[in-house]
Amino acid sequence: EDQVTQSPEALRLQEGESSSLNCSYTVSGLRGLFWYRQDPGKGPEFLFTLYSAGEEKEKERLKATLTKKESFLHITAPKPEDSATYLCAVRANYGQNFVFGPGTRLSVLP
């Protein structure tokens, strides 16, 4: 069964304190790993898609990397506006739906 886990469950950082979020996955044939950001009361907002091990994507203070078993979302010098829940999802070869992880709740304190 396809499975996605994320750690930590929650993370509190001081503004400027860099860190990484982890997404570990088990899927039969990875067709894509997706990172989303979700703010309270809103739907997930697309950040990145990664397709193969070794791939990296960057956007502002965020950088996503992918290996054969996990993905990391690195946050460099975060700001309070980066506070949100970060969701990881995978898409398998056999279908088009996503399997989501439980998310990491990030709080960045000023």
Added chain:
Amino acid sequence: EAGVTQFPSHSVIEKGQTVTLRCDPISGHDNLYWYRRVMGKEIKFLLHFVKESKQDESGMPNNRFLAERTGGTYSTLKVQPAELEDSGVYFCASSQWLAGSSYEQYFGPGTRLTVT
């Protein structure tokens, strides 16, 4: 370009009643998905439309849930009769696969359903 919209944003109904949720995908997106997040759990897939056809409904919990997408545009998800365990946030997403593009799905804001 307008994003995915959902209506209503919040619905409170009593057990046994019927509720219909609506999703308007991004214009031109053939793929439409319904997902659900119940309290404390991760977002779970319900079903997938390609235009007006149901491509995959393996995530639908039971026959109290009925999804339609007439004309391949907006979609409705009806719950009849609603049970307490149906409470949660229902998300709709849409995507359009084009050669050379990625498969990201764009999500709506969700409908929060509370069954009392």
